[in-house]
Amino acid sequence: MLTVALLATALATTPSIHADYLDWHSQRAAITANADGSYVLNGPAGERRIPASTATAQTASPLFDGLFAMAQDDLKRDSVTSIKDGAFDNDRPMPCHCFETGASWHYVWTRDLSYSVDLGLWRFDPARSRNGLEFKLSGVRDKNAPAGLYPMQDTGSGGSWPISTDRIVWFLGARHLLNDRAFADKTWQALNDTLAQDRRYIFDPAMGLYRGETSFLDWRQQTYPEWAASDVTFIGHSFALSTNVLHYDALRLAARLATQRHDPRAATYAAQAAALKQAINTHFWRADRGMYMSYIGGNGMPVEAYDLLGLSLAITSGVADEARARSSLTHYPAWPAGSPVIWPERADQPIYHNRAIWPFVSAYALRAARITQQPELIAHELHSLLRGAALAGSNMENFDLVTQSTHVDDGKLSGPVVDSKRQLWSVAGYLDMVSEGVFGLEDNGEVKPELPVSLVPLLFGTHGRISLKLPGRSITLVRPAALDGNLLVADRTTQDGQHTTVTLKAIHVASSPLRTDAPTYAPPTPAAPVVVRDGTHWQVHGDGVLYVNGHRHGTIHGQLALPWSPAQQCFNLTHVGKDGVASLPSPTICVGDTASISGTWPRTWTAPSTGRFRAWLDYSNHHGSIETGVTAAVKWLHVSCAGSAPQDTLLVMPHSVGQQASTPGSFTAQAGAHCTFALKQGFNMSDLAHFAHYTGAGGSAGPLNEADYDALHIVALPKDAATP
Template structure:
């Protein structure tokens, strides 16, 4: 038995009681009681919930822990449906699908929600529903004139969906666990090749070696991107996100493995090389040595943004993109609060609670996995308790919680929220189940048993017991602890397998916990107004409002007070400014301002141009795309701009024209020319999500039931010299 002194020390370390049958937080209390029949009753601020006996169970010293595991299974049963529906598809009529719905308020199947949920372990619990749901998110092409293939769908979203958002490759994160079914495996391999090839063509930037597109899951633009993207998401289409690039890295690794298994050594080598190069690029572009963290996203010219997100950080660690000391730094430098870890940091003082100022249990589960990867017992315990506490006090595995209170609603005027908060949210349900099976009992995704249990959790889980047990349909795992514990982390000393039953003897090792970062300021400073830039005989004069940090063409120039001059090698710069807070953290950037006047060409296609100087040029289009609102739809206009000069090999750059508010500039591409070159530009049709057969069922906007739509009103072609270098 643990000594009274050690018990007290462990309780002091956690700062809470042992949570045997109750959790008290913020003046509220949740209590769990158990019946001999295996049923549980949870009471709390939400009222009362009776929970039936479930097919899986845990037997620990904590009735609360055991009962919440049963509640997560009950939530999953309610999410297990035979039909789904969404107001934007088939006019809201039920669509047959023996699959998982996303939550009480989201009775549909969404690519990212489902894929993360499956990766968090649902593939083991109901492989049929997991496969069916993933299959529902695959589609062939309905337009015979478009390139044919089998593609993962990017759901309706920012500016008309893909390629503003490009995290659809998360589908493969879930699918990789279900390849024992040959038909599904064949579809996965085909979709993997077609989807990666399409992203390589339209979303990959060879200069930076990164994929463009929005942060994964953080898809409410104003919450995480600069406020000026609310009405113009071209910046997002041009930018690069950590999480989305890590997902592409993992998809490329899977492609290399599957190509090898299919006997295609050349393809396997190619995918492996792409993955390795991408990993190098992610570490070169996103890592901030001064912060010891990976940035959440960077601008299209490489401009660093002093903003971070927990999912991207956790995925970088668990995928192996962050290795060695960087993995530990990235997670330990990410701030947290007593209730849990925010999904973004710093927060936005002008935005309501949703992704902003919020804890999302599924992200906490990935943070827990990352903490296991670096053997950080304090972070493991912190994320585990956050997942438990939220479920207990709300009576369900909710979509999200307010950061400070862990409440499902906080009244804060126009900033009140969470704005939406669904019970039994699928990835939150998966998070709880994964926290138990992997986070406590150590059952990894590949079937190994590798517990990494913080000693600080022994009072809650073991109490006076010598062992705790997880009973699953196909196996059981029993953890045995020693009486004398000298260390910080319990790991397996010995694993004995008796048929489907595993007996694990634990030992304590020294894995000194990094101190949780709890001293960070909550909010970033408000961003400054856009600067002005003019030319005079001294160079390019920049004028800003007060003390700011100046950036030009992706490079940090430094602090200025009011005005300064920059040269940028004689090329007209594109500049933005940030404002520093008292802790040194910078605001999001002001709008970007580009100096000089571009050449404007408005002839019919093909359009002709003579290069005035040797060098690199930015090419873009004026356009208007009024086919849908800024925040949703599938009709982002995607074209391929082809430049041919003096018979040389044509240069091809994708041009993205998201839904717009009036006329604006498209995404840009970079071309290289020699002085005097006679160049011809042509515009070829590209591909968007409306080309997929699946979206024939889309009734919530254009490009759906009435047929594919990939078009915009196109104006001038704009050409300007750039100082950007590869």
């Protein structure tokens, strides 16, 4: 457990990074440069000999230059001709001239590769980047499902998509490689097919947002309420900042490519992107915290959870305006070792996403800090990336938040629980820190340095210039005569063939000190409230802050009476600690006059009133572990009510622990209308041809999109309900 005393010690630690060595928590990592361009790194992880690299950094720091060479050596070791994973083809090698994910992971996953390519691997090895991305595209194998080309949502929570929904990140990487016409055509097809499918299956028009899990933060016990460990329908029905920002980026790409191709969908995509940007800012912005929330409930309930990747993507995508971008980074906490990937931390969870630094996320935070011109944060993330690689002797997947160690012994909370050397997106993050973070090389080829003056002693020393040499491109930064400011930016830029020279100038930008006073942990999640009908009232029992239908009602201590209504009312509690930080929400308790219909399909019901109704199924889905798989059952509830046009509403039934409720759908009906309900087949990841290689349910035996169904429940929604 991270104690107050340990935290105080960590906060008092001053980073000590020198030209050829660094000291940290009584550990030293030192590097020696050899005449042939190779290096020798000695540190806590032992000795590592680093061969001369193709791309070189020439600064006053052998440590900085040598770790750049080490990242390239890690990338070379990740460059393979075949990949394998126990869940596919029984661990037999599959030919793929691409990147594997790391020393411990010999496969290619959609999000890992896509973020890695976006962080610059497209520049270092475009062929492998394209090959890997193409490996993650798939057509449809089920003849009864609509044809299309889609990036795969890898095995994930409750049977994957549409609970886990960040496969759209594929386009974040693909956008850099469209100079290859064949790949560009595949990207264009996949983009149209995927956006259309996601619009139908996971977009909520009332909220204007896409549903599903947070991107990358896919160990739900670490970031979602603990009760979601055995019921992921909450996750599938909620909305995540990162996943919505990724959809915004994909819509903008679609608008741009449609314009280039004179496709009439350009205006539609642009309008959808603009509306999504507005919805993200409306629903995720937390004015009292000065940050965007990591996720919100399916009814819009705010959740006291924040994540650095989501915040950074909101900034780098342009979703956040200048004021909100700066505010988000200013209010997000920082530890001396680096920035945590989530905040607040969970006191009951081991180190992984919780209480951890992930270098690839730090690289995105560095990008965001450059956009907002925050030199303190730029230097902070750069130091964290450099220090982690030096101490571990490789670009590790993650580190403990306080010690920046790859393992902390803390009993059942020890960790990081899972880690790996030469993790691909960490390698990419380090390469991006050098090429863009220091030398200012942007995606469009322009050179726009945003270099903190505090880094001048490390990088320039007594020299007047530093250089970066890449295949086919080189950059020289020239130090200004005066350092009367806190940030170095371009003063004059000259171009000589493929070589760019930038003479820097010092400017003064508004100081945004790192936030070091944030409390560490959220309070424990409270038990669900108890709700009992008492005549014309609901008697609500509990202790904490009460939310009704996603809206804060007020504080409750003991018992509170609320007016009874036949329409559905849903209640949650949170606890607020002495430091003002709220817990994650309790389980949801919903009450109302509910009709339950069992029997064979089709099933019938008569509407008791005019309005909107919520529907859900009791079901069980035991086709795989709730942790993983590709067989979340996805069905359309087809509703035919007299006097109304037929309606389809989506019900998702992920892998379950026993019987539970599906995600809810909604429909409208007139009072007295006789309604008939039937189930129509939807789409899940097992329908994709690629998953014929999968060894679990929905794999080699064929697509599987079924569950065991029990009662269908129907209840009226309040007239002011915003979402299904």
